[in-house]
Amino acid sequence: MIKHTVSTPNAPAAIGPYSQGVKVGNLIFTSGQLPLNPQSGELVADIEGATRQSLDNVKAVLEAAGASMDKIIKIVVFLRDMNDFAAMNAVYATYFPNDPPARSAVQVARLPKDAILEIEAIAYL
Numbered sequence: 001m002i003k004h005t006v007s008t009p010n011a012p013a014a015i016g017p018y019s020q021g022v023k024v025g026n027l028i029f030t031s032g033q034l035p036l037n038p039q040s041g042e043l044v045a046d047i048e049g050a051t052r053q054s055l056d057n058v059k060a061v062l063e064a065a066g067a068s069m070d071k072i073i074k075i076v077v078f079l080r081d082m083n084d085f086a087a088m089n090a091v092y093a094t095y096f097p098n099d100p101p102a103r104s105a106v107q108v109a110r111l112p113k114d115a116i117l118e119i120e121a122i123a124y125l
Contacts, residue, residue: 001025008064011057012036015112021061026125028065032078032118033057034111043113047084051091054119062123071123072101078118082107088117 006021011033014020021030035050036043038057044050059069077092079085085105093100101121111118 006030006061006065008060010038010060010064012038012041021065023065023125028062028067028071028121028123028125030058030061030121030123032076032120033061034113034115034118036113036115043115045116047087047116048091050116051088051119054117055092055095058119058121062121065123065125067123067125069095069123070099071125072096072121073124074122075101075103076120077103077105078108078111078120079105080108080111080114080116084116 001024004023005019006023006028008020011020014031018031021028033054034043035053037053044053062068077088079088
């Protein structure tokens, strides 16, 4: 199988030596998407807005690879504070009203740019 990197101006540029996403065969792996607005570069700081922005960034990477949110099979949500789980979950549910993907959600000690969450996904074409 051939590995193709995925890049789009509709999601934040990588802030290190990694790709926004990688496509291998019919699978797309997104890098963790911080809640950074790709146009302004601003970090969204409230959990509801951060969840929306990170999921919108995941969506942009998937669309650049030719997929969509309904093709996601697994998501991992990294939270700075597990007390934000319910608020994150309420926003998250609006993105997956039917047949949601498998998901893990974990609290981590720290995220890049001191973000409050980061979201990564695996999808298929």
